[in-house]
Amino acid sequence: MAIATPQAPSSARDATRRSVAGSVRAPQLSASRLTTDVRLPELPEHIDARAYDGASLLRETVAGARLTPHGALWLLEHADTEAIREAADTIRAGRYPDSRATFIIDRNINYTNACVIKCTFCAFYRLPGSPDAYLRSMDNIIERVDEAIAQGATQIMFQGGHDPDLRIEYYENLFRTIKSRYDLTLHSLSPSEVHHIARYSRLSISETLARLKIAGLDSLPGGGAEILTERVKREISPLKNSAAMWIEIMDEAHRQGLRTTGTMMLGHVDTFRDRVEHLIALRDSQDRAHAALGPGTGYRAFIPWTYQPDNTVLGRSVPGRTSSEDYLRTLAVSRLVLDNVDHVQGSWLTVGKATGQDSLRYGADDLGSIMLEENVVSAAGVVEKCMTNDAMISLIHDAGRLPARRDTTYRVLETFSKGDSGFVANRVHA
Numbered sequence: 001m002a003i004a005t006p007q008a009p010s011s012a013r014d015a016t017r018r019s020v021a022g023s024v025r026a027p028q029l030s031a032s033r034l035t036t037d038v039r040l041p042e043l044p045e046h047i048d049a050r051a052y053d054g055a056s057l058l059r060e061t062v063a064g065a066r067l068t069p070h071g072a073l074w075l076l077e078h079a080d081t082e083a084i085r086e087a088a089d090t091i092r093a094g095r096y097p098d099s100r101a102t103f104i105i106d107r108n109i110n111y112t113n114a115c116v117i118k119c120t121f122c123a124f125y126r127l128p129g130s131p132d133a134y135l136r137s138m139d140n141i142i143e144r145v146d147e148a149i150a151q152g153a154t155q156i157m158f159q160g161g162h163d164p165d166l167r168i169e170y171y172e173n174l175f176r177t178i179k180s181r182y183d184l185t186l187h188s189l190s191p192s193e194v195h196h197i198a199r200y201s202r203l204s205i206s207e208t209l210a211r212l213k214i215a216g217l218d219s220l221p222g223g224g225a226e227i228l229t230e231r232v233k234r235e236i237s238p239l240k241n242s243a244a245m246w247i248e249i250m251d252e253a254h255r256q257g258l259r260t261t262g263t264m265m266l267g268h269v270d271t272f273r274d275r276v277e278h279l280i281a282l283r284d285s286q287d288r289a290h291a292a293l294g295p296g297t298g299y300r301a302f303i304p305w306t307y308q309p310d311n312t313v314l315g316r317s318v319p320g321r322t323s324s325e326d327y328l329r330t331l332a333v334s335r336l337v338l339d340n341v342d343h344v345q346g347s348w349l350t351v352g353k354a355t356g357q358d359s360l361r362y363g364a365d366d367l368g369s370i371m372l373e374e375n376v377v378s379a380a381g382v383v384e385k386c387m388t389n390d391a392m393i394s395l396i397h398d399a400g401r402l403p404a405r406r407d408t409t410y411r412v413l414e415t416f417s418k419g420d421s422g423f424v425a426n427r428v429h430a
């Protein structure tokens with residue numbers, strides 16, 4: 001299957017020139033609705049190696065005891081890697097005894113790269129008014145959706161910069177147009193984009209989500225979380241919404257019946273304590289969703305990936321990538337902490353196919369998308385640039401798992417078994 005490589009922004013017809021950067025003054029959302037405190041003041045920066053017996057801690061966790069923040073920090077700092085891996089894999093196998101590992105075909109359409117947020121880890125954005133800032137035309141977007149459908153995509157992600165010229169009507173028109181032409185899922189707009197739309201459209205978060213949902217938004221990806229502590233946010237993305245606001249937007253999305261995913265970008269200025277606070281904030285948010293709305297609500301999946309430093313401001317002070325072992329340990333601990341989130345997704349884009357394949361032994365039950373298009377993370381120099389359908393199926397099969405293509409809801413559409421002349425698709429759902 002042909003895969004589109006990450007694409008440079010735009011033909012001339014696709015580029016829309018912008019007004020002077022920063023010329024639009026952003027209204028502030030009231031902070032009075034922010035009730036979520038993501039800090040864990042009692043959690044130390046480090047924890048004594050003698051504080052826990054690792055074997056007991058992991059045995060109890062696998063048996064169903066909820067991992068405390070202190071226990072999670074201890075595991076990240078001190079536990080034997082193989083022991084964490086085995087515990088996470090046992091939990092994964094208990095949830096999915098058919099040994100499936102799923103993936104999805106989708107396309108991430110970055111409708112604009114114009115952005116005023118200036119995250120220091122981002123190599124994708126251009127300031128509004130820059131010669132290479134673009135806003136894709138509707139015709140161009142429809143072409144991209146057509147290409148995605150032709151390759152079997154069931155989901156489209158719209159994710160882009162925080163463009164001060166766009167208001168909610170732009171997104172409503174976009175979603176309505178796509179939904180009127182195609183039967184596919186719109187898994188689109190990170191909480192920080194929702195925050196931006198609300199600010200510039202002078203709407204509450206609640207009104208913004210409600211209107212987007214009516215226009216066709218099906219679910220929200222968890223982009224823009226990075227690390228959900230205010231210290232890290234201040235350091236790497238000071239103009240972005242706070243960690244508390246990210247959680248608040250997800251809580252509101254859940255209240256409105258929208259499913260979401262949680263993410264983490266790790267391996268930059270974050271400490272193990274930051275990662276634990278992030279995981280606990282997600283777990284608490286999911287608890288609130290389940291308490292108020294019942295099972296089958298809230299976050300569908302957790303997706304960690306690693307920071308990519310190339311071409312970024314942050315790359316000057318943090319030039320290196322974290323190790324595969326650090327990524328896999330964090331992934332495994334995520335599976336152990338997030339006992340109320342169904343799926344954990346391994347990344348192949350940022351850590352490479354081999355480590356992506358390894359993630360299936362560290363608690364991951366999904367390898368995400370074959371990504372017909374990805375521009376944001378790729379701009380910062382990813383390890384892998386593309387993955388074909390066949391390569392994904394082989395990768396999963398060679399890991400000893402059952403390759404299964406899914407939709408956004410994680411419903412399995414088809415599984416793949418190896419025949420004499422390649423893989424054979426076995427249809428499960430149309």
Ligand code: SF4
Nearest residue numbers: 115117118119122161
């Ligand atoms: S990560 Fe998103 S919000 Fe931050 S600068 Fe890049 S495009 Fe803008």
